[in-house]
Amino acid sequence: MSRSTTVPAPIIAAARASVGPEPTPAAAAAVGATKVYGKGDTVVRALDGVDVTFDKGRMTAIMGPSGSGKSTLMHCLAGLDQLTSGQVVIGSTDLTQLNERQLTQLRRDRIGFIFQSFNLIPTLNAAENIRLPMDLAGTTPDARWVEHVIATVGLGDRLRHRPSELSGGQQQRVAVARALASRPEIVFADEPTGNLDSRTGAEILGFMARAVVDLGQTIVMVTHDPVAASYADRVVFLADGRLRGQLDHPTPDTVLDAMRNLGQ
């Protein structure tokens, strides 16, 4: 078995420990993360030496103005994109050391995704979409866990429906359930409520927060909405590809304040 699928012992220990309330080691981290697009005149430093850690069993929001590098950071953390320099670590795995195949397996086995839109395969029904990563891995899902997740996001009667038969909010719930179902070490969400009205968005964020509290899930969420960010345990602020500050136990107001300060 390849390295990426072997969960290192410290992580297992940490996972066991995470049952308790005690603060836990980092689930993911970026060290000197730099991402450069283009050459010469058109060069863009989307990430410019970002150092950041994401705590286990917590939801962390990444905020910043449009173009500040939020998505780029998330993609690099999730093994979807490669850094120009620096390091990204999930658990104790250094992603910069992995090849394409290993990255794919890492995504499949240890990471969950929620995108802003187009999260689901149109030909698969809700239940099949939720099981997709495990089906791809050829592993049998933990039925009780999956039921639990489905119950948590409240999808019971919609499982046999195709994405086209679901509302935008329902689709995002399926996406959340899929991200949680395989018990990934970490879930990345890129503006998961960006396409939803505020009430539906609040519902989804509620599920995500519950997953953190009830299921001990680690979540990293990109957002530009202070209300969304307030569901997180901590907010990190990006601007021009650099880390500009952090905020614990955010509320919409404190987030807005922090953003205003950043703008200056």
Add this chain to the structure above:
Amino acid sequence: MLRLTLKNLAGNRVRFALTAFAVVLAVSFVVSSFVLTDGLRQQFDGLSAEIVGGTDLMVRPVEPDFGEIPSLPGSLVAEVAATDGVAAAAPVVGTPDNAIRPVPPDGELISTNGPPQVAVNWVDDPALSSFTLVEGRAPAADGEFAMDVDAAATHGFTLGGTYDVLTPTGTVSETLTGLTRFGADNATLGATLMQFPTASLQRLTGDTGVDSVAVALADGADRGAVQAALASLAPGTEVIDNATLLSEQQDGFNQGISIMGNVLLGFAAVSLFVSIFIIYNTFAIVLGQRTRELGLLRLVGADPRQIRRSVLGEALVIGIVSSLLGIGAGALVARGLTALFDALGASMPDMALVISARTVIVALVVGIGATMISAVGPARKAARVAPIVALRDGAAAGTSTGRVRLAVGTLILAAGLAAGGTGLFGASGTATVVSLLGLGAAAVFIGVTLVSPVVAVPVTRVLSWPARATAGVAGRLAGQNAGRNPQRTATTAAALMIGLAAVTMALVVGESVKAELRSTVASSVTADYIVTEPSGNFPADLAATLDASPEVAAVSGFRYEEVRTGAAADEIEVTGARLTEVPALFDLDVTQGSLTDWAGTVADPVAVAETEAVRLGLAPGDTVGMDFGSGQHRDLTVVAVFADEYVVESPYLLDLSTWDAVGASDADDFLSFSLADGVDGARAAELVAGLTAAYPQVDVDTPGQFADKVAGFVDQALTAVNAMVALAVVIALIGIANTLALSVFERTRELGLLRAVGMTRRQLRRMIRLEATLVALFGAALGVVTGLGFGWAAVIALPDTITETVAVPGTRIAVLVAVAGVAGLLAAWGPARRASRLDVLDAIAA
């Protein structure tokens, strides 16, 4: 809007290329058949000119409207030469192709399947001869012959060598005295051309007459006057001039070329038909992908007519560009076909590339026409896109099969079946039958295509079961993708269906014919051996040789000849054999009278087939009048009525005594013989070995071997059909690859998502390949079902003397389906690779 049209084309080069590709393909086949036949025609026109050469006038017998063309007395040549205004006259004596065959030094006969082996008489006068001596001297005496220099080199004949030569009157020994050149540069197109002294050739063919007399006019002679004078020399002759001769010669070749051209064109028509499905599909998919863009256009104020015109404008540009490309590609295909035929042993001449104005016009009409026809439906659909679509998110859901489509499909299907049925059972006249069958088949294919989306989902689901069982989620997704847009799957599969239906039909007909053949041979042939000669020049003395052999108990040659009989003087073919020997050779199932009991009491006996006997109320003792080609008349006495009409193949079986007495053709078509009691296997083998040594051109087979051989011919014919169909299948596979490439493009985001949540590249490739396999298998299944129907109808429609039972070659069909599936897998190679290389982030962002 025009600018938009052009921008669209420029902006979507891949889609443009994929659409154009299908058109180019279709056009190139049409063009290649024209280029090939035009090239051949030019080549053979040159050959005709060489053959006719300097002959100013030709005296020849008038062709009778019935019976063989008589030959002219040899004495006529001198009379012609003595006529005023004639500078020179030479006899023309020819032989049927392959009637005279030189045996190469290695003993291996020159094949009669390739270019012919032709012997003519040597003519000294260069004005009247197509041949010029290159080396050695002209053949002058019996036992001497000349050969064209290239054939001699090819087959290893050397000047001065003595070789066995097979002739209608037996095998003789001939010395090669001269090497000759045909025309200016010996453009024989691979034929083996031999020249013998006139008297020698007459002796070898057993005919002392001449075919015609070639005439060179004296300088200043009045052509018309000479022509008139020559015409009055002998009754029953005509005098034709150089121009007529040339055009007759060319027509003769052109007939053959036209047959080949028609076969190629028929093939091109099938390719075109298949291509239209692909072009249509490509347009439909590409426009489907542009639905949102079209909605946006509508939103900003384009009216449906403008949209439609824009789409049709695109089609027009694609049609023009790809037709022009198709002309170029067609020239290349023609070259390729020439090389292919060459490789298959059909020795093609080096041809100039002839691209006539007609070829270009037809190519443009076909290419633009096919593209426009294919684009009409998608353009109408595009025009109906509602502006609101621009504002909707998400992938367009798969379209459901409309009731209208189903109803129209069913109607077309029914019309096709009706046309086909009329063609098979009701219509007369080859042209009517062929066009009814063609239209019927086309309508059935279109009908099935329109109706088949209904079954696409359940069928692909069933077919995908093994994939789901073995390939996990990739297999399941493949199955669902194949069933996701049933119309698209059906149209893609339809292209493959057409080819497979044709093969299946051919297989069913072939198998049925073979089955009938074997059962007849088993039940009706009592002879120990059947002797055949593949080129149709059966050695005349073989029957007599066998008759004299003590090991042989019964022997008879079988001959065929046209006669006139009945009140209406109908021309029919009758069979000749030694009646009294027949019962020892074939069991004809004699129901009345006897084939043997007439000897000594009846002068001209005849056995009548039961259906004819019933039709005319004939019974043993009745007489049947017959006029023979030689002009003689006989009243034949019915001695027997037989029920098995498979062996004799004609309603009347005459005795060879009558046959010889009326001067009917003395050439056997085939021969069979039985061994005397007590001749053991070793002696039989010895006999057969002696026979094939003395007559290397014949095949001696036991009935079982004979059945195998004929079955082999059937298979050979099937191979030819299969080769033609193979190209249609290749086009269909390109269609599958095309559709898949577009689907991959369309599903970029979905594929990106799959990769993001952990699908490996291998799983992705497998998914796409399996999808293609499923579409191919669906097409194969449709094709096999349709083909079985066609085959069944064909067997029912064929005369019972060919076959009356439907036999289905199950294994071969299963192999065919499997091959189609694998081919689908291969067709997906490119798109699958491309899909697996998509950058995940780009794909998600798409």
